[in-house]
Amino acid sequence: MGEHRRESWPRLRVADWTGTRDTLHMWTQIVGKIRMAHAPLINHWWQVTLYVSPRGLTTSAVPYAAGAFDVEFDFISHVLRIRTSSGEERLVALEPKPVADFYAETMDHLVGLGIETTIQARPNEVEPSIPFADDHQHASYDPQAAHVFWRQLLQANRVIGDFRSRFIGKVSPVHFFWGAMDLACTRFSGREAPRHPGGAPNCGDWVMVEGYSRELSSCGFWPGLDEGAFYAYAYPEPEGFADRPVAPDAASYSRENGQFLLPYEAVATAGDPDGTLLAFLQSTYEAAAEPGDWDRRALEADPDRWAPHRV
Numbered sequence: 001m002g003e004h005r006r007e008s009w010p011r012l013r014v015a016d017w018t019g020t021r022d023t024l025h026m027w028t029q030i031v032g033k034i035r036m037a038h039a040p041l042i043n044h045w046w047q048v049t050l051y052v053s054p055r056g057l058t059t060s061a062v063p064y065a066a067g068a069f070d071v072e073f074d075f076i077s078h079v080l081r082i083r084t085s086s087g088e089e090r091l092v093a094l095e096p097k098p099v100a101d102f103y104a105e106t107m108d109h110l111v112g113l114g115i116e117t118t119i120q121a122r123p124n125e126v127e128p129s130i131p132f133a134d135d136h137q138h139a140s141y142d143p144q145a146a147h148v149f150w151r152q153l154l155q156a157n158r159v160i161g162d163f164r165s166r167f168i169g170k171v172s173p174v175h176f177f178w179g180a181m182d183l184a185c186t187r188f189s190g191r192e193a194p195r196h197p198g199g200a201p202n203c204g205d206w207v208m209v210e211g212y213s214r215e216l217s218s219c220g221f222w223p224g225l226d227e228g229a230f231y232a233y234a235y236p237e238p239e240g241f242a243d244r245p246v247a248p249d250a251a252s253y254s255r256e257n258g259q260f261l262l263p264y265e266a267v268a269t270a271g272d273p274d275g276t277l278l279a280f281l282q283s284t285y286e287a288a289a290e291p292g293d294w295d296r297r298a299l300e301a302d303p304d305r306w307a308p309h310r311v
Contacts, residue, residue, distance in 0.1 A: 009268035019140030032178035033119035035059040049175035052157040075150040099135035125179040129202040156221035163281040169299035184220035217288035232284030233259035244287035247279035
């Protein structure tokens with residue numbers, strides 16, 4: 001049982017794959033912007049995200065003309081796969097190559113498929129923001145590291161999805177935001193929030209205004225710190241949020257980041273990884289909902305409420 005748990009929650013030191021992580025971050029921005037160019041606006045920019053798939057990260061179906069296409073990072077075969085509803089397919093090898101080359105290959109394939117696409121061809125939420133066509137700095141790709149990162153996302157997606165099922169108010173999908181390269185899920189109280197001040201690097205303040213237009217409690221997974229970290233924050237942050245006790249003991253509030261953080265390794269090495277992560281997600285949500293006076297009776301429900309009728 002212990003060995004199976006270790007295999008399910010693989011370990012990956014950020015220092016061992018920083019080059020690959022940073023290159024992959026730029027690649028996901030390109031693919032995310034392609035989805036953004038064709039999908040209609042959904043509140044809080046939910047139409048731009050990627051999703052964890054059985055092989056990697058996918059756009060899901062993107063509408064185009066009278067059909068659709070999708071784009072998937074396949075971290076098993078290590079290809080970017082572009083498929084259309086007409087049955088055509090194009091591949092871009094995931095291998096050590098500059099962002100400029102990945103960008104050129106991907107956009108050329110879209111042209112070949114007849115998918116006319118114009119994107120803002122430089123990254124957001126990073127500094128410096130090197131235009132994709134000029135980025136020869138990020139050129140690393142370690143397939144094993146990319147595969148392990150995806151397996152980490154699989155676990156985070158699964159457990160955060162379980163947590164999501166306990167909320168019947170407005171709640172986002174569990175999705176991958178390529179701006180900050182994090183997997184996220186956000187619950188909403190139902191009330192409007194104060195106008196967000198913005199301030200993200202190379203990202204218009206109006207983007208954050210849309211993203212944070214409603215009062216929220218958000219959680220997710222981010223490939224930072226030593227081996228990655230789970231996070232949780234609230235906007236607006238209610239009084240006393242940072243000082244609330246949360247579980248497990250390894251979790252703490254980072255005033256530098258304005259959020260609670262739980263090191264990935266604390267979950268991966270726990271006797272009950274799922275339970276440990278769920279305790280973090282629940283206690284940090286309560287840290288926002290209780291002092292924020294959320295109507296928890298109306299917003300929460302037992303996901304097994306119909307189980308007796310399904311036998």
